[in-house]
Amino acid sequence: MSDHPNICLIHCHDLGRYLGCYGFDVDTPRLDALASDGATFENAFATAPQCSPSRGSLMTGRYPHENGLVGLAHDEPDLNDDERVLPSYLSEAGYETHLFGLQHVTENPQRLGYDELHSERLLSPDVPPSVHETARAEKVSGTFADRLEDGDLDDPFFASIGFFELHRIEDDDRFVFADDPYESADPDEVEPLxxxxxxxxxxxDLADAQGMVRAIDRGVGTVLDALSDAGVDEDTLVIFTTEHGLAMPRAKGSVYDPGIESALLMSLPGVIEPGTRYQELISNVDVLPTILDLIDEGVPKRVSGRSFLALLRGGDYTPRGRVFAEMTWHDAYNPVRAIRTRRFKYVRNFWRLPNVYLTHDVRHSPSGEEVRDEFERPNRPYEELYDLEVDPHERENVAGDDGYEGTTAELREELREWMETTDDPLLSGPVPPNNFEEEIMAWPPG
Structure with a gap:
C-alpha cells in the first residue's frame, strides 16, 4: 500500500444505520459488500443529530461548539474563520482534493479549500427539490466515475462524494421520502422500527425511504466500480458514512441513540481486515485524525477527536470510554448536551421544550403526524439517564432513582468537565442568536 492512498469519503443524508449490513430489512448489496471487504463499526456515533453540525465535526475533528457550526449552515451559524477542514490538511500533504455533490458545511464551498468543485449547484437541503437533481446519488456518482475515467483525478486524490438522499422532500406542506426516481417498498412488508x-x-415513510436507500446503494456501487475499472481500488481508502440518524421521530433532532447513530464502513486492502466488525465506541470527530494518522501527518492539538488507526491495524489501542453529543440550534433553539458510555446515556436539557423535539421536516411527515400529539407534551426533564443494558430504547428515565444516584452525579460531572475543557459557550448562558422572552428562559437550569 502507498504511504498516501487515494481517499474516497462517500456520505449521505439522514441514514443512520438503515442498511442491510446493520441488520435492517433493506436491500443494500453494494454497501453490504463494502462491509464484507472492510470494517463495519457497530457503535459509531455523530456529535450532533443534525446535518451541518455533525458534518462540521467530520470535516474538522472538532465539536460543533468548538468549530462554530452550532446550527444549519444555510442559517446564521458557520465555521469559525480560522477553522481548518480535511481538504486543507490533505492538500498540505500533497493530495489533489475534489468535491462531488453535497457538502452542507458552509454556504461558501470555496472556503473549504478543494482544488476542484464538480457540482453544478452546491446548496443546502432545505431548498426546492428541483435544484437537487445534481446532488442525487446517481448524478454525483456518475460524475465521479466520468472524471476518474477521463484521468481528471491525479494520484493521490481525495474525493468527497456527497449524496442528497435520504433527505426528505417537501410535497404540499408535508415532508416525504417518495419522489419519481425512487421505487418505494410495500408498506405491509417493511419491518417496523x-x-x-x-x-x-x-x-x-419506511417504505418510501427504502427507495432512497437503494439509490444510495447503487451510487456507492458506481463509485466502487469506477475505482476498480481505473485500477486504483487496491490503493484507495473508501469511507462510507452519514451525519446522523433517520429523519424519523425520536431520531433526527434527538440525542437518543437513533438520532446520533451513524453508519461507518471503511475499506483499505492491506490495512483493514475484511469482514471485521468493531464494537468499540467511535465518534465522527475521530475520522479526521485517523486519516491524518494513516498518511503519517501529525494530528494538531486543537483536534478533539482521536485516531483509531491502531484499532484497524490490530495494534495497541485504548478504546473510548465515552462519546459526546450536542444540539444547540436547528429550526428552533434546542440546547442539549449528552454523554454516552457503553452502558449509560446521560442527557442534560438546557431549555423548556416538549418531551421529544421534532425537527420541522419530521414533524410534518407521515411519521410525525402519527406521534406528535404524544411526543410534544411539555414535560421534558432537565436531566435524563438511561441504563442501555436493560433499556436500549431509552424509555425509562432513571436519573436520581434508587441505585442510580451515583451514576447520575458522575456523568453529570463528566459532561460538565467536557463542556469546560472544550469551552462550551452554553456554560455562560443562551447561545445567540436568541430573542426569547425572559419569562420563558430556563436559565440557569433548575
Whole structure:
C-alpha cells in the first residue's frame, strides 16, 4: 500500500444505520459488500443529530461548539474563520482534493479549500427539490466515475462524494421520502422500527425511504466500480458514512441513540481486515485524525477527536470510554448536551421544550403526524439517564432513582468537565442568536 492512498469519503443524508449490513430489512448489496471487504463499526456515533453540525465535526475533528457550526449552515451559524477542514490538511500533504455533490458545511464551498468543485449547484437541503437533481446519488456518482475515467483525478486524490438522499422532500406542506426516481417498498412488508409504534404513517415513510436507500446503494456501487475499472481500488481508502440518524421521530433532532447513530464502513486492502466488525465506541470527530494518522501527518492539538488507526491495524489501542453529543440550534433553539458510555446515556436539557423535539421536516411527515400529539407534551426533564443494558430504547428515565444516584452525579460531572475543557459557550448562558422572552428562559437550569 502507498504511504498516501487515494481517499474516497462517500456520505449521505439522514441514514443512520438503515442498511442491510446493520441488520435492517433493506436491500443494500453494494454497501453490504463494502462491509464484507472492510470494517463495519457497530457503535459509531455523530456529535450532533443534525446535518451541518455533525458534518462540521467530520470535516474538522472538532465539536460543533468548538468549530462554530452550532446550527444549519444555510442559517446564521458557520465555521469559525480560522477553522481548518480535511481538504486543507490533505492538500498540505500533497493530495489533489475534489468535491462531488453535497457538502452542507458552509454556504461558501470555496472556503473549504478543494482544488476542484464538480457540482453544478452546491446548496443546502432545505431548498426546492428541483435544484437537487445534481446532488442525487446517481448524478454525483456518475460524475465521479466520468472524471476518474477521463484521468481528471491525479494520484493521490481525495474525493468527497456527497449524496442528497435520504433527505426528505417537501410535497404540499408535508415532508416525504417518495419522489419519481425512487421505487418505494410495500408498506405491509417493511419491518417496523423498534423505537417507534407500528403505525400506517410510519410504515409508509419506511417504505418510501427504502427507495432512497437503494439509490444510495447503487451510487456507492458506481463509485466502487469506477475505482476498480481505473485500477486504483487496491490503493484507495473508501469511507462510507452519514451525519446522523433517520429523519424519523425520536431520531433526527434527538440525542437518543437513533438520532446520533451513524453508519461507518471503511475499506483499505492491506490495512483493514475484511469482514471485521468493531464494537468499540467511535465518534465522527475521530475520522479526521485517523486519516491524518494513516498518511503519517501529525494530528494538531486543537483536534478533539482521536485516531483509531491502531484499532484497524490490530495494534495497541485504548478504546473510548465515552462519546459526546450536542444540539444547540436547528429550526428552533434546542440546547442539549449528552454523554454516552457503553452502558449509560446521560442527557442534560438546557431549555423548556416538549418531551421529544421534532425537527420541522419530521414533524410534518407521515411519521410525525402519527406521534406528535404524544411526543410534544411539555414535560421534558432537565436531566435524563438511561441504563442501555436493560433499556436500549431509552424509555425509562432513571436519573436520581434508587441505585442510580451515583451514576447520575458522575456523568453529570463528566459532561460538565467536557463542556469546560472544550469551552462550551452554553456554560455562560443562551447561545445567540436568541430573542426569547425572559419569562420563558430556563436559565440557569433548575
Amino acid at each position: 423498534s423505537y417507534l409504534p407500528d403505525e400506517p404513517g410510519i410504515r409508509r
